[in-house]
Amino acid sequence: MLSIKNLHASVEDKEILKGINLEIKAGEVHAIMGPNGSGKSTLSQVLAGNEAFEVTEGEVTLNGQNLLELETEERAREGIFLAFQYPVEIPGVSNLQFLRTAVNAMRKHRGEEDMNAAEFMKLAREVCKQVDLDPSFLKRGVNEGFSGGEKKRNEIMQALLLQPKLAILDETDSGLDIDALKVVADGVNALRSPDRAILMVTHYQRLLNHIVPDYVHVLAGGRIIKSGGRELALELEEKGYGWLGIKDEDAADAPAN
Amino acid sequence: MKPAPTLSSAFLHPAGQSLPQPLLALRKQRAAALLGMPLPTRKTENWKYSARHLKLADDMAISLPAEGKTGTSLAVPGYKVVFLNGVMLPEASEFPDLDGITITSFSDLDEQEARELAGRLDHTLTPQSVQLAQLNSARFEDGLLIRLQPDAVLDQPLYIIHEVNADASGSAFPRIFVDAGRHSRLTLVEEFISSGSNGQAQVLVNAVTEFCLDEGAHLTSIRLDMEGDSIQHIGATGVRQQRNSRFESHCVGFGGALRRHDLQVRLEGEGAECKLNGVVVAQGAQHYDNHTNIEHVVGHCNSEETYRNIAADQAHVVFNGRIHIHPDAQKSNAEMNNKNLLLSNGAEIDTKPELEIYADDVKCAHGATIGQLDKTSVFYLVSRGIGRREAHVLLTMAFINELVAQIPVPAVRETAQTRLNQFFEATFQEA
Ligand SMILES: Nc1ncnc2c1ncn2[C@@H]1O[C@H](COP(=O)(O)OP(=O)(O)OP(=O)(O)O)[C@@H](O)[C@H]1O
Numbered sequence: 001m002l003s004i005k006n007l008h009a010s011v012e013d014k015e016i017l018k019g020i021n022l023e024i025k026a027g028e029v030h031a032i033m034g035p036n037g038s039g040k041s042t043l044s045q046v047l048a049g050n051e052a053f054e055v056t057e058g059e060v061t062l063n064g065q066n067l068l069e070l071e072t073e074e075r076a077r078e079g080i081f082l083a084f085q086y087p088v089e090i091p092g093v094s095n096l097q098f099l100r101t102a103v104n105a106m107r108k109h110r111g112e113e114d115m116n117a118a119e120f121m122k123l124a125r126e127v128c129k130q131v132d133l134d135p136s137f138l139k140r141g142v143n144e145g146f147s148g149g150e151k152k153r154n155e156i157m158q159a160l161l162l163q164p165k166l167a168i169l170d171e172t173d174s175g176l177d178i179d180a181l182k183v184v185a186d187g188v189n190a191l192r193s194p195d196r197a198i199l200m201v202t203h204y205q206r207l208l209n210h211i212v213p214d215y216v217h218v219l220a221g222g223r224i225i226k227s228g229g230r231e232l233a234l235e236l237e238e239k240g241y242g243w244l245g246i247k248d249e250d251a252a253d254a255p256a257n
Numbered sequence: 258m259k260p261a262p263t264l265s266s267a268f269l270h271p272a273g274q275s276l277p278q279p280l281l282a283l284r285k286q287r288a289a290a291l292l293g294m295p296l297p298t299r300k301t302e303n304w305k306y307s308a309r310h311l312k313l314a315d316d317m318a319i320s321l322p323a324e325g326k327t328g329t330s331l332a333v334p335g336y337k338v339v340f341l342n343g344v345m346l347p348e349a350s351e352f353p354d355l356d357g358i359t360i361t362s363f364s365d366l367d368e369q370e371a372r373e374l375a376g377r378l379d380h381t382l383t384p385q386s387v388q389l390a391q392l393n394s395a396r397f398e399d400g401l402l403i404r405l406q407p408d409a410v411l412d413q414p415l416y417i418i419h420e421v422n423a424d425a426s427g428s429a430f431p432r433i434f435v436d437a438g439r440h441s442r443l444t445l446v447e448e449f450i451s452s453g454s455n456g457q458a459q460v461l462v463n464a465v466t467e468f469c470l471d472e473g474a475h476l477t478s479i480r481l482d483m484e485g486d487s488i489q490h491i492g493a494t495g496v497r498q499q500r501n502s503r504f505e506s507h508c509v510g511f512g513g514a515l516r517r518h519d520l521q522v523r524l525e526g527e528g529a530e531c532k533l534n535g536v537v538v539a540q541g542a543q544h545y546d547n548h549t550n551i552e553h554v555v556g557h558c559n560s561e562e563t564y565r566n567i568a569a570d571q572a573h574v575v576f577n578g579r580i581h582i583h584p585d586a587q588k589s590n591a592e593m594n595n596k597n598l599l600l601s602n603g604a605e606i607d608t609k610p611e612l613e614i615y616a617d618d619v620k621c622a623h624g625a626t627i628g629q630l631d632k633t634s635v636f637y638l639v640s641r642g643i644g645r646r647e648a649h650v651l652l653t654m655a656f657i658n659e660l661v662a663q664i665p666v667p668a669v670r671e672t673a674q675t676r677l678n679q680f681f682e683a684t685f686q687e688a
C-alpha cells in the first residue's frame with residue numbers, strides 16, 4: 001500500500017526527516033512513537049502534502065503511484081487521510097458545509113453524483129453518533145471553540161465519513177479522557193479493514209491496548225531507529241527512550257543506531 | 258500653470274424644470290456655491306486614494322434622460338419604487354397603501370411641502386467632508402420624500418431600485434429623504450444597478466439618501482452597490498437620530514471604476530444607537546472607498562461598526578472610519594471593527610480608524626487588521642479532498658459570512674450572495 005524510501009524533508013532549510021524507510025501493507029496497523037520534536041508530525045504532514053515542508057530526497061508511493069507528485073487534494077482523493085495533531089479552527093465555515101463539500105469532492109473524483117442534502121444529513125448524523133458528538137456540532141464553525149477532545153473526535157468522524165485507504169492519525173489520543181479514548185479507539189477499530197491501512201502516531205501505550213498494532217516503530221532524530229511488534233510499545237513505556245541511545249532533550253539530533 | 262479643473266461644466270445645461278419652485282431655488286443656490294469648486298486631488302485629505310479614479314469627462318455633464326424602459330426586471334417581493342437615471346418611474350413602482358406613510362416624488366410636492374423640504378435637505382451631512390456628494394443638491398432632477406407618521410409601521414421592506422442606463426454618457430442624481438416620525442418603523446432597501454452595455458459611455462451616479470429619525474424610530478437601511486464596472490459612483494448617506502432611536506445599516510458594495518460612499522451618522526438624542534455593517538469586494542482594477550463618520554453628539558448613545566473588505570487582483574479598497582465623541586457625550590459606547598483580506602499581492606487596502614474623543618467617561622474600542630488567506634486553513638480543507646479553488650472560496654466567504662447572514666431580508670441576502678458568487682467565480686480561477 002504505502003512505501004517510503006529514504007525520505008528526507010526540511011522546513012526553512014532545517015532538515016527534519018533524515019532518511020525514513022517504511023513499508024505498510026493493506027490491512028496493517030502501524031504505530032509510530034518517539035520523543036517530542038523527533039519528526040512524527042512532520043512525516044504525517046509530508047505524507048498528506050503540506051507544502052510548508054520540502055521533500056529533498058527519497059520517494060513515497062501509494063499502491064505504486066508516486067505520491068510526491070500529487071497535490072494535497074489529489075492525495076486525499078486517492079485515499080490519504082490525516083487526522084491532525086492540532087485540528088484547525090475555521091470560523092465562518094460550518095462543519096456541515098465543510099464535510100459535505102469534502103464528501104462531494106471525493107464522489108466527483110470517483111465519477112459519482114453529489115450527495116443530496118437530506119442523504120448527507122443522515123450520514124453525517126450517523127458518524128457523529130459513532131464518535132459520540134452531538135449533531136449540533138455540525139452547525140458550528142469547523143472546530144470553532146471545540147474542546148481538545150471534541151476536535152479529536154471530529155477528526156475521527158471525518159475519517160469515518162471519507163473512508164480513506166490510509167488513515168494517518170497524529171496523536172489522536174492525546175488530550176482525551178478515558179471515555180473519549182474508548183470512543184476514538186472504537187472509531188479507529190471501525191476503520192480497520194483488510195483493504196485499509198492505519199498509521200498512528202502516539203506517545204502512549206494505553207491507546208495500543210484498544211487498537212492493537214501490527215508494528216511499532218520508534219522515530220528519533222528524523223530516522224526510524226527501531227521497529228518491532230506491539231511488545232516494543234510496552235518496553236518503551238517501561239524504559240523510556242534512553243535505552244535506545246537517545247535522550248529526550250536532544251531527540252531531534254539523535255544519532256542513528 | 259493650468260487652472261485646476263472645476264465643476265463648472267456640470268452646470269451648463271438647464272434642468273430640473275419639473276421641480277417645485279423652492280427646490281429649484283435650492284438647486285440654484287447650491288450650484289452657485291459649487292461652480293468654482295476645484296475637483297479633489299490626491300492632496301485633498303479625504304480624497305487621497307480616490308481622486309485619481311475620478312474622471313469627469315465633459316460629456317458626463319448632461320443628465321441622463323429620464324425615459325425609456327428599465328433594463329432589469331428585478332423580482333422584488335413587496336413595495337418598490339423604481340428610479341431610472343435619477344427620476345422616479347411611477348408605472349414601474351408599487352407603492353404601499355397604508356395609513357401613516359406617504360411616498361411622494363419631489364415634483365409632486367406642493368409649494369408649501371417643497372419649501373419645508375428645501376429647508377431640511379443637506380442637514381444630515383457635513384458639507385466639508387462630502388464636497389462632491391453635495392453636487393446632488395445642485396443637480397437632482399427629482400427625488401423621493403418618504404414620510405412616516407408617528408407609530409407608522411411598514412409591514413414589508415420598501416425597495417428602491419436605482420437604475421442607470423449606461424448606453425450614453427451622462428450623469429444621474431437620485432435623491433431620497435426619509436422623515437421617520439416617533440416610534441415609526443421602516444426597512445429600506447436600496448439597490449444600485451446599471452443597464453446598457455456601451456463600454457464607451459462615461460456615467461457618473463451621485464446618489465444621496467438622508468434619514469431623520471425622531472424619538473424611538475427604528476430604521477434599517479440596506480444598500481447593495483452593484484452597478485457595472487465602468488460606472489463612477491459618488492454617494493452619501495446621512496443620518497440624524499433623536500432619543501432612543503435605532504438605525505441599522507447593511508452595505509454590500511462591489512467595486513468599479515470609482516465607488517465612493519460616505520456614511521455619516523449623528524447621534525443627537527440620548528439612548529440612540531446605530532449599528533453599521535459593511536462588506537466590500539473588489540477585483541480586477543476596481544476601486545472602492547468607504548468613509549464613515551459617527552458623531553456622538555450627546556451622551557448615553559451606542560454605536561457599533563463592523564466592516565470587512567476584500568481586495569483581489571489589482572483592486573484597491575479604502576476604509577476610513579471616524580468616530581467623534583463630543584465633550585458632553587459622557588457614557589458613550591463606541592465599537593469599531595475593520596478586517597481586511599488581500600487575495601493577491603497586487604491588491605491594496607488602506608484602512609484608517611480616526612478616533613476623536615473629547616469626553617472622559619466613554620468606552621471606545623477599535624481594531625483593524627489586514628491579512629491574507631490562512632495557509633494552514635487552506636491545507637486543512639484541501640487535505641480532505643476539497644479543491645484548492647473551492648477552499649479559497651469557502652475561506653473568503655467565511656470572512657464575510659457573518660455580515661451577510663445579518664442582512665435581515667432573505668431576498669436581499671440571496672441577491673447579495675448571487676453577486677458574491679459571481680465575484681468568487683471570476684476571482685478564483687480553476688487550477
Ligand atoms: N514550520 C516549522 N518551522 C520550523 N521548525 C519546524 C516547523 N515544523 C516543525 N518544525 C521542527 O521540526 C521538528 C520536528 O517537529 P514535529 O512536529 O515533526 O515533531 P513531533 O515528533 O511531532 O513532536 P511532538 O511529539 O511534540 O508532536 C521540531 O524541532 C520542530 O520544531
Ligand SMILES: [Mg+2]
Pocket residue numbers: 040041042085170171
Ligand atoms: Mg507531533
